[in-house]
Amino acid sequence: MTDYKLARRHLMRADPKLGVIIKKVGPCQLHIAGPRDPFETLTRSIASQQLSTKAADTIFGRFCGLFPNAKPVPHGVMTLTDDQIRATGFSRPKVGYIRDLAAHVLDGRLDLKGLRKHSDEEVMRQLVAVKGIGRWTAEIFLMFRLGRPDILPADDLGLMNATHRAYGLRKRPTPEQLRRLGETWRPYRSVAAWYLWASLE
Numbered sequence: 001m002t003d004y005k006l007a008r009r010h011l012m013r014a015d016p017k018l019g020v021i022i023k024k025v026g027p028c029q030l031h032i033a034g035p036r037d038p039f040e041t042l043t044r045s046i047a048s049q050q051l052s053t054k055a056a057d058t059i060f061g062r063f064c065g066l067f068p069n070a071k072p073v074p075h076g077v078m079t080l081t082d083d084q085i086r087a088t089g090f091s092r093p094k095v096g097y098i099r100d101l102a103a104h105v106l107d108g109r110l111d112l113k114g115l116r117k118h119s120d121e122e123v124m125r126q127l128v129a130v131k132g133i134g135r136w137t138a139e140i141f142l143m144f145r146l147g148r149p150d151i152l153p154a155d156d157l158g159l160m161n162a163t164h165r166a167y168g169l170r171k172r173p174t175p176e177q178l179r180r181l182g183e184t185w186r187p188y189r190s191v192a193a194w195y196l197w198a199s200l201e
Contacts (some may be wrong), residue, residue: 002030002147002149002190003029007188007191011192015184015185017166018195018196020168021195025198027124028195029189029198030048031147037071038145040073041135042141043072043098044056045133046101047059047060047094058089062088066080066084074103077099085141096131097132101130101131107182115146116146120151123146135153143190148190149187149190150190151190151193152189152190152192152193154182154194158197159193159196160174160175163178164201166196
């Protein structure tokens, strides 16, 4: 479990501009959020891609209704037809992504129960091997589902915009520029990212 007070002190010393944001925002609220079940978390992430929150919630709610106790499970996905899944609102590609996710879990290529014991790199490797799960989704999973303290989703548009504003940059930083800046925040890049996101609110 990350010591957020220690992380705040470290970041405020390492980066005075971020320190201003930390003082303004207050205590860090980065914590493990969302569904406790990692399969449900990942299927929700797939449902949310390129959709508004409201639309994604509606579709995912219908999808959950296909399962006992409204809880998506890998073997249950494999018993459904494509038409059943598509009827909830999923596009054809997303049906394929959800099936690929279920297949990876069922055959052991994705060790959902054992992810906590794996390194960030190994979790990332297993997740991005699933169709429809890219680096950003894997990074968000590491941050918010596994509570990893040193993840920087440098391709996140909101994070780029927050950094642009917080540091008074002439242009929005590229992911590579953001990664270079983020070296200052190690080993608490997740906490720094959370504060930058919070600065936009």
